[in-house]
Amino acid sequence: MYPNTSKTCTRCDASCNGQCNTSNGVFTGCTTNNVFTDTPGKACVACKSFDTNCFTCSPDFSRKCKVCVIGFYPDDVFGKCVACATITNCNTCSSDTQKCLTCKDPFIQKSGGCEICPIEEFKFSETTCSKCYNTIDNCNTCDTIAVGKARCNVCISP
Known part of the structure; x- marks a missing residue:
């Protein structure tokens, strides 16, 4: 809880999982699969709000996806979910790293990629x-x- 502008005690918003500064209500954390709307802020938004293919995102301010939905993997640099099809000759990939799991015929999976x-x-x-x-x-x-x-x-x- 924190004192609002009219100096009455106010509960921290549920989306911050009770993690807010007790003097001003600024969030210090978000619930699982939510991120800050700004740095720091008084609101958290779902990971899917910045990447519709994101399943689990980084809990910090980075807005980077850590685990994507099936058919996508998180880009190492930007943390955005990228389609498995961007890995040459890949059918399915890992949802948490740029690694192909199954390849289109006649290619075989080797070292996270596809080889003939x-x-x-x-x-x-x-x-x-x-x-x-x-x-x-x-x-x-x-x-x-x-x-x-x-x-x-x-x-x-x-």
Whole structure:
């Protein structure tokens, strides 16, 4: 509580989670997933008010998103949520870091990005390639049809 302009005791606004200066009512904190409207202020707003794809934001004055909704990741510099599609050949990404989790076929996930398998290999799983001849007898080079499925392009000469 703090004394308002008419010198009567006033409760701190609920959006500050009871964290306000007892002499002037200026917020010193906000409830989870809320940020200050200004520095310092007497109001907190939801993270989604500055980034509609933000799930959890930084509790300080920075207005940076820490965790985004599914399909987005927080930019390292500005803290804005960015679509997974900005990671080349990425299908799904981590919601808290710029890391691809699954890649478009025929790419595999490696070190947070997407890479193509070598010419004589195909996408065996989300993270591994396999030699064409391991799946298709006498096959030298192949294409990925789907994860774990290949189509032979060039056979091994007898």
